[in-house]
Amino acid sequence: MLKLLGAGMVVLAGGLAGMQAGRSYARRPVEIRALMGALLLLQTEIGYALAPLGEALERVAARADPAVALLFERAAAFLRENPGATGAEALAAAVAAASPKLSLREEDLAALRDLGAALGNSDREDQVRHLTLALERLRVAGTAAEADARRYVRLWNTLGFCGGLGLAILLS
Known part of the structure; x- marks a missing residue:
């Protein structure tokens, strides 16, 4: 009985680990859409x-x-605390602070860092053009993220449970 309970816990732990890995694939398209908004x-x-x-x-x-929202809060706080700072410095600091909490990939965050170079350093029309470019880059990344989510969420869920089951069999 105890052995069966332990095997069940191993399968459950493997399944939960797989679901956690799949969750980051599912969150990325949502975060990209939120960032675009x-x-x-x-x-x-x-x-x-x-x-x-x-x-x-x-x-x-x-x-x-x-x-x-944390990205923009951190960037605004950085500019408030460092009066001579540029938009690039503020966005770089905000990305560094917020990225561990997000499921965004490096290429998604690079669009923000590149945008920072134009924010506050050029005229209004140029800043709007750079924002449009960043939105286009994120739109392309969002399309790829949705495809990855469709492909990998179920895969990771299945792998987690199957891996847990395989480990339970090996241990028994």
Whole structure:
């Protein structure tokens, strides 16, 4: 009886590990869509509201999806705490601070870092153009992320349970 309970726990642990691995694939497209929505808000703030960068980032953080709001909160806080800082420095610091909590890949975060070079350093039209470019890069990444999610979520779930079952068989 005890052996059966232990085997069940091994299978369950393997299954949960697989589900955890699959969850990051499922969260990535959601976070990319949330990031795109936040960048559209930022584009509106810069392009039409003519808000200064720090203020625009604060407004976006307040209205953005909670999944990515931390990025914009950190960038706004960095600009507030370092008055001479550039948009590139603020976004780089925000990405470094928030990336461990996100399921975004390096290429998704690189779009933000590249965007930072233009934010606050060029005229309004140029900043809007760079935001449009970042949105396009994220749209392409979002399409790939959705394909990966469809392909890998079920795979990881199955592998986790099968791996746990295989280990339980080996241990018994």
